[in-house]
Amino acid sequence: MTKTHEIVIDKVKESKINSIDFSNLTFGKTFTDHMLECTWRDGEWHTAEIKPYGPIQVEPSCKVFHYGQAIFEGMKAFKDGEGDVFLFRPEDNWIRFNESAKRLAMPEVPKEVFMEGLKKLVNLDKEWVRYGEGLSLYLRPFMIASENGVAAAPGTEYKFMIIMSPAFAYYKGDVRVIIASEFSRAADGGVGYAKAAGNYAASFYPNNLALEEGYQQIIWTDAASHEYLEEAGTMNIFVRIGDKLLTAPNNDRILNGVTRRSIMQMAKDHGITVEERRVSVKELTAAANDGSLKEIFGTGTAAVIVPIKGYKHEDFKFELPTLESSYATLLMGALKDIQYNRAEDQHGWRVKI
Template sequence: MTSTHDIVVDQVQESRVGTTNFDNLIFGKTFTDHMLECTWRDGKWETAHIKPYGPIMVEPSSKVFHYGQAIFEGMKAFKDAQGNVHLFRPEDNWIRFNESAKRLAMPTVPEEIFMDGLKKLVDLDREWVRQGDGVSLYLRPFMIASENGVAAAPSTEYKFMIVMSPARAYYRGDVRVIIASQFSRAADGGVGYAKAAGNYAASFYPNNLALEEGYQQIIWTDAATHEYLEEAGTMNIFVRIGDKLLTSPHNDRILNGVTRRSVIQLAKDHNIDVEERRVSVKEMNEAAANGELKEIFGTGTAAVIVPVLGYKHEDFVHDLPAVDDSYATLFKQKLSDIHYNRVNDEHEWLVKI
């Protein structure tokens, strides 16, 4: 057992990397040799530990199970052709993680625990980061309320952890969506902008209904009127009408996605007219009817860029046309080139491990 920068490291004696089938991965089911754990107790963070991946001990009365104080982030590490490992915009995830923590009355995580712990953990398990387009190491920092007791109040103890999973492409089949006209993902003044675990749990039932109709995801609309687009499943949503790219503005209902912000910047870099504004379902349906709706695509860390092939809104069903100058294809390629360090990183988004 060793200690580096106040991070205690307990390394496995033998890695499982050599017995892992990287060609047959199910997203989020295989994990690397190590994980990070750090406890907040008595008003302060204790020493962070990197230890072999495995079960953790919590009591059945832990408040996470009863009051849902749980947040997480999704990040990735990539390996370039030279064998170097990079993180993509990790500081943005750390900042957003702490914004989520504040909203759920949880303690913020200092940079030296989140960032230094993340870098040390990725470096220790760097052999789990494989080369190749679409191949990455998915990183899952999360925090849960671990105090025992069922009184309805914020926990006085928390566990911050990071686990890591080798990953390939998230979506491999066609994606068609239903536009929500009944269920909502988030409401004004709520926790939609936070990566709160409950946001995702609440989406499972309506998404199951969509699957029963043959659709893979839902485009969420505003809770008040169901007239405006907000997010696409677990992703941010972009709509291309003519040559203009539109995306819903960040607010307290919509997650401020790192991939979303990256796509907006890439659009500006390529002189594509991009607007952050409310997009109504009516506007999109009218554009579809008159042939002006060119593309819909989702953006997110796990999936990166996911083109939507068609959608249903109440009785209106529309298939998207194939376009030669696809923005989704352009941005996916540009992001891939940055992820794998094949082009100049002019925005300094990569952090080398």
């Protein structure tokens, strides 16, 4: 056991990496040799530990099971052609993680625990980061209320953990969506802007209904009127009308996506006009009917960019045109070039391990 900057490291005796088929990965099913765990108790964070990946022991009365105090982040590490490993905008994830923690009455995680723990963990398992188009290491920091007891109050003990999973493609095949006119993802004053576990659980039932109709995801609309586009499944949403790229503005219902902000900057770097404003379903349908609707795509860490091939809203159906030169392809390529260290990082987003 070695202790470095308050992080205790216990290495596995033998790696399981040689048993993994990296050409046949299912997203989020395979995990690396190590994980990080740090406990908040008695009003303070205790020593962080990096140890072999494995089960954690909790009691049935653990508060996360009863009151849903659980938050997470999604991040990635990338390897370039020289074998160097990079994180992408990790400090943005740390900031957002603590915004989520505050909203769910959970303790904020210190920067030295989150950032240094993340770097040491990735460095320890860096052989799991494979080089190749689409290959990455998906990083999942999360925190749960680990106190025992069923009193309806915030926990007094929490576990912060990081696990890591080698990843390839998230979505496969064409993606078509239903625009929500009944169910809502989030409401004013709620936790929609936080990466709270319950946000995603609440979306599973309406998404299953969409799947039964042959659609892979839902474009969520505002809860008050269902008139304005907000998010696309687990992703932020972009719409191209004419030569303009439109995206919903941040509010307390919409996740402040790191990939979203990156794509907006990439678009501006390429001279594309970007507008952050409300986009109504009526405007979308009018653009579909007059031929000015060129693209719809979702953005997120796991998927990066997912082009949407078609949508349905109530009785209206529309198939997006096939473009020789799409914004989605251009911007995904530009972002990946930065992530894989193939292009200059003029915004300082890469962090070398």
